Amino acid sequence: MDAFTAGLLQRIKAAENDLTRARETGDDFLADVEQAELDDLHRLAEEHGVRVGAA
Helix, strand or coil, X not given: CCHHHHHHHXXXXXXXXXHHHXXXXXXXXXXXXXXXXXXXXXXXXXXXXXXXXXX
């Protein structure tokens, strides 16, 4: 796995964790921000052929 892919997957995992935390604490604004970040990261992964969630 190259550095780009590893970094992207790490950022996706962090955004997923932050989104979960925002939802659990009821911070709707932060949840919206994190969801947008996650959407952007998934779009970037797709554009570069990075499989997300592959075990």
